[in-house]
Amino acid sequence: MSSVVENPLSVVVLAAGQGTRMKSSLPKVLHTIAGKPLLEHVIKDAQALGATTVHVVYGHGGEQVRQALSAYELNWVPQTEQLGTGHAVQQALPDIPDNHLVLLLYGDVPLITVNTLRGLLAAADGDALALLTAELDDPAGYGRIVRDASNRVQAIVEQKDANAKQLTIHEINTGMLAAKAGQLKKWIGQLDNNNAQNEYYLTDIVGFAVADGVAVNTSKPMERCEIEGVNNKYQLAQLERAFQLRQARQLMEHGLTLRDPARFDLRGELVIGRDVEIDINVLLEGRVELANGVVIGPNTVLKNVSIGSHTRVHANSVLEESTVGAHCDIGPFARLRPQTNLANNVKVGNFVEIKKSDIAEGSKVNHLSYVGDTTMGMNVNVGAGTITCNYDGANKHRTIIGDDVFIGSDTQLVAPVTIASGATIGAGSTITRNAEAAALTLSRTRQMTVDGWQRPKKKS
Ligand code: UD1
Ligand code: CA
Secondary structure: OOOOOOOOEEEEEEEOOOOHHHOOOOOHHHOEEOOEEHHHHHHHHHHHOOOOEEEEEEOOOHHHHHHHOOOOOOEEEEOOOOOOHHHHHHHHHHHOOOOOEEEEEEOOOOOOOHHHHHHHHHHOOOOOEEEEEEEOOOOOOOOEEEEOOOOOEEEEEOHHHOOHHHHOOOEEEEEEEEEEHHHHHHHHHOOOOOOOOOOOOHHHHHHHHHHOOOOEEEEOOOOHHHHOOOOOHHHHHHHHHHHHHHHHHHHHHOOOEEOOHHHEEEEEEEEEOOOOEEOOOEEEEEEEEEOOOOEEOOOOEEEEEEEOOOOEEOOOOEEEEEEEOOOOEEOOOEEEOOOEEEOOOOEEEEOEEEEOOEEOOOOEEEEOOEEEOEEEOOOOEEOOOOEEEOEOOOOEOOEEEOOOOEEOOOOEEEOOEEEOOOOEEOOOOEEOOOEOOOOEEOOOOOOOOOOOOOOOOOOO
16 A cells, blocks of 8 residues: 655745845845745745745844734744854754655745746655756856766855865755755754854755765756845846746736736736737736726836726826726826726826726716816716815815716816706806706806907016
């Protein structure tokens, strides 16, 4: 009888580094890629792998780091003094039962993928020590993988401790590895710091595993960027771009038309229908839903919005915490602020700001207007330069506009005020009282002409 009993997985994430080269008061692992802390990317991978527990070894800026990730259930392990990677892992081991498989990740190596890690875990099968290694054209700075004549891994030698021959090795240690907790405890207990950096090198466990007759297996990442760490702002930007290109490629495989994947930024989640098009320099944040046939113009920002089918958002528009129906036309230069809900076939034109308002089907606000705290009916036409005066300096008030209302240009609607269905408001009016249904209301001084009036002349 044979049954494969999978060992529970414990993930250890090293995150105690100070990140001096970031030149920032923010702890390194809290700098973001796609709007999410570096450390959070790694934690999400650990969760996706089904880790029983995720242990985070923290040091510098500990409280801040813990707070930023308080939404996650994590075992926080302090490392007060940074005596090396071996010492760091040692801090977490007492919390991990011997039969657990331990996967070691790094809080500043955010682009590692679940697929690559599955390969690494598979390489640890049968009590082996599994190392994630890579072949690099320029291996400078990394620990080198030393193999014997039969290609078996013998040791990892750090750059600073390597001899001339070892320095020519191109296979490097990414630092990520997997092994049984019981074995790790034994090997880590054997570490010393007699080396060029006087650190407890985790990498020395490879020699101990070989001495114990334990197989040391290696696996490789799919992409180079997966193993890259962040040490400075330039590397942060490079990995941001790599991550964005990865997201862009996945979305394009699902049918999204991106005019230029190099000028696309998604900091959150994008849900798309068929035949969605996104032009250049678009920033999407939070959760964005774009239904079939939606077209997003260039230089547009969408944050937590849902947009119905065949709606077009033209260039330079900013939409936030809003829902937009189908077949709407928004922008260019439109701004939808939080709690705006547009029904189908609504038009919002250039230099129009809408806040906390519901606009029913077929209504149009085409030019230079502010609509705030408003409930607007169907087929309303709001003339250019119309403003809802929703704020009296202390409180906000609502404007109610019925169906089929026509509001002449340059009108101020002083809230609270109701414009009943079918009403017409004459251009240039300041409306302070409710307007009656199906009637013309206007407040405007009568036009007059002064006969024989002379323009003043300049005195000589
Ligand atoms: C380490 C590896 C090296 C590998 C390289 C990949 C060792 C001895 N060397 O070298 O073989 O090629 O990573 O980048 O492991 N950390 C702690 N506490 C500590 C020390 C480190 O949390 O006491 C964390 C750091 O924050 C960092 C990571 O561990 O995220 C790696 O530490 P670092 O000192 O940069 O190791 P390397 O010298 O790069
Ligand atoms: Ca390093």
